[in-house]
Amino acid sequence: MAEVKAGLQDVVIANSDICSIDGERGKLLYRGYDIHDLAEHSTFEEVVYLLWHGRLPNRAELDDLEKQFAGNRRVLPEVIDLLKRLPPAQHPMETLRTMVSALSLYDPESEDMSAEANRRKALRLTAQMGTIVAAYGRVREGKEPVAPDPKLGHAANFLYMLEGKQPNPADARWFDIALILHADHSFNASTFAARVTASTLSDLHSAITSAIGTLKGPLHGGANEQVMKMLLEIGTEERVESHVHELLAQHKKVMGFGHRVYHTEDPRATVLRKMSEALGRQTGQLKWFEMSKKIEDLMIREKKINANVDFYSASAYYVLDIPTDLYPLVFAVSRISGWSAHVLEQYANNKLIRPLAEYTGPTGLKYIPIAER
Secondary structure: OOOOOHHHOOOOOOOOOOEEEEOOOOEEEEOOEEHHHHHHHOOHHHHHHHHHHOOOOOHHHHHHHHHHHHHHOOOOHHHHHHHHHOOOOOOHHHHHHHHHHHHHHHOOOOOOOOHHHHHHHHHHHHHHHHHHHHHHHHHOOOOOOOOOOOOOOHHHHHHHHHHOOOOOHHHHHHHHHHHHHOOOOOOOHHHHHHHHHHHOOOOHHHHHHHHHHHHOOOOOOOHHHHHHHHHHHHOOHHHHHHHHHHHHHOOOOOOOEOOOOOOOOOHHHHHHHHHHHHHHHHHOOOHHHHHHHHHHHHHHHHHOOOEOHHHHHHHHHHHOOOOHHHHHHHHHHHHHHHHHHHHHHHHHOOOOOOOOOOOOOOOOOOOOOHHHO
């Protein structure tokens, strides 16, 4: 009998040049660049170029990408009309899944599978994902969507379109860093789903829709939403210890801790911890960071489990006034860059992804006529 690795844990199924994870040392690299170096010095637009092209852009290339993003962020009025006519979703990820699928109907190159057309579709989807999410955030509150500002970068534009006012430059920069940190993470569940779909030579919109459906699960993109719900339920720093101990006593998962790949601290959490504290101080809402730090200290002390990317992003997004149920959609605003990079890589050297299963059911059964059963 072949060895079965549940959840494909530690199974290498392909080569990729895009992202490298060292779980033992807590290292994350995009195309060879350490995530901490990129978070400190680069912009999300630079990281998108890096993921798609395998190198950082020069000034002219970055200017051109920013210009293309600015020219493609706006969505058609028909798309906004569709968004307004959709029934209320039980969870916003349902709406995002539907809207990304619908965008293919308005894309003149939706069925063009040439490498050039796929790159253009990737650019349009990456440019428009934030527009769709921000528009949805406003439409469900009875507000009109805010058109993107061509003078603003990707991160600042999202906050502007969501809140209807120019964001504080410091807030925009922190959010830009958050987008960088979430841009890619090798063959995670949603990326793998996108590559499986792409391996059938289905179109790019279908592959990204598969990824969004996977991201919807609370064990993947929904974890930081659950972290913030936990913090709101606890309410005060004084209640942290009793609440967490109660969860542990009931053998319930404390969201935002542990990771399938990292055996030490998630390197993204290192940056997000600083972000949560800085934004908390800046907005006068430090209590959410202080509560989070107390939970983290308790989990490390008693369970030897480190925080992951979802834990501190929750409080950081909260003080940026991003609604908690939009957290998984914000994940997609960033991860579309990595998803599309992986889909393009899959197309470039494709082989249908079709694993085997070890059958464990009965054998040798004989059909019994229905009258005799």
